[in-house]
Amino acid sequence: MDLYDKLVDYSQSDVYPFHMPGHKRQVGNPFLQEFPNPYAIDITEIDGFDNLHHAEGIIRESMDRAAKMYGADRSYYLVNGSSCGILSAVCGMTQHGGKILMSRNCHKAAYHGVFLNRLRVEYIYPQIIEEFGIQGGLVPEDVEQVLKTDHDIQAVLVVSPTYDGIVSDVEKIVEICHGCGIPLIVDEAHGAHFRYHKGFPVSALDLGADVVIQSLHKTLPAFTQTSILHVKGDLVDRERLEHYLQIFQSSSPSYLFMAGMERCLKFMEEKTEMTGGRSRMDQFYHRLVKLRKELGAMKRLRLLEEDQKGKNGVYDLDILR
Numbered sequence: 001m002d003l004y005d006k007l008v009d010y011s012q013s014d015v016y017p018f019h020m021p022g023h024k025r026q027v028g029n030p031f032l033q034e035f036p037n038p039y040a041i042d043i044t045e046i047d048g049f050d051n052l053h054h055a056e057g058i059i060r061e062s063m064d065r066a067a068k069m070y071g072a073d074r075s076y077y078l079v080n081g082s083s084c085g086i087l088s089a090v091c092g093m094t095q096h097g098g099k100i101l102m103s104r105n106c107h108k109a110a111y112h113g114v115f116l117n118r119l120r121v122e123y124i125y126p127q128i129i130e131e132f133g134i135q136g137g138l139v140p141e142d143v144e145q146v147l148k149t150d151h152d153i154q155a156v157l158v159v160s161p162t163y164d165g166i167v168s169d170v171e172k173i174v175e176i177c178h179g180c181g182i183p184l185i186v187d188e189a190h191g192a193h194f195r196y197h198k199g200f201p202v203s204a205l206d207l208g209a210d211v212v213i214q215s216l217h218k219t220l221p222a223f224t225q226t227s228i229l230h231v232k233g234d235l236v237d238r239e240r241l242e243h244y245l246q247i248f249q250s251s252s253p254s255y256l257f258m259a260g261m262e263r264c265l266k267f268m269e270e271k272t273e274m275t276g277g278r279s280r281m282d283q284f285y286h287r288l289v290k291l292r293k294e295l296g297a298m299k300r301l302r303l304l305e306e307d308q309k310g311k312n313g314v315y316d317l318d319i320l321r
């Protein structure tokens, strides 16, 4: 069977996709139905359509609107996933052969960045939540201890939230890093939705992190591979970072992906009659709370609940998980 045929079969099955991408292939959903035939809007860099690698027109304006929505000084659309954002941040914020402090639970892209830039690495380890057999959060004091004694560290990279929705005390980690004049990169790949409802954890960007990378495709209605990298503050050499974004991203960035990201972010902001004038996330959040209440009554499975906060490095947790 061809891949294409298999995908079509899958799209017609009644499987509930508890997997990415965030749009869940809900082709009956008006938002997805309104999207044109992908071939109709698939172009390359032609006059009037700007260039992701030197954005100064329509793409730049679109990314600037995204920056405003997320509270960043500058945001960059990523067409090669958060992976390319992590690679760019790791290589762009350290010197070749330099040193980085990373949490040991980083995504493989972080390790690839270490490999490419021939970095030396110090690690901090996440705590473990024994009763669930999953990673807990990172302890800020662990970061402090390394930074106090090792003055070669050029950047710190942590994952928050984890895949399981565990959020570390990023505010404290920011304070420690900035106290040493070192920038903090937060892999927030699983937290692109945080900013859309106060019931979710606070985004690392709002807590002062210097670079935050989010996969739009993981939790929002955006195409697979679409992500965003945000920069805030003066600790990051943006020119250097942009140079690496050019290295690690396709020289033919997909306009389909970029338009998809723009549309996704617009969709997230809209308040419609259908949602009674509430934000979509507000409506979704309330459904989620109700569902979790029902799931909480399960006899054999246990939900990870708010009572985990304050233990095992767990500062907050994402109830979407």
Ligand SMILES: Cc1ncc(COP(=O)(O)O)c(C=O)c1O
Residues within 6 Å of the ligand: 080, 081, 082, 083, 084, 107, 109, 159, 162, 163, 187, 189, 190, 215, 225, 226, 227
């Ligand atoms: C924690 C974390 N960071 C980064 C990534 C890479 O994201 P992307 O698939 O957008 O490249 C993943 C992907 O699974 C992830 O789980």
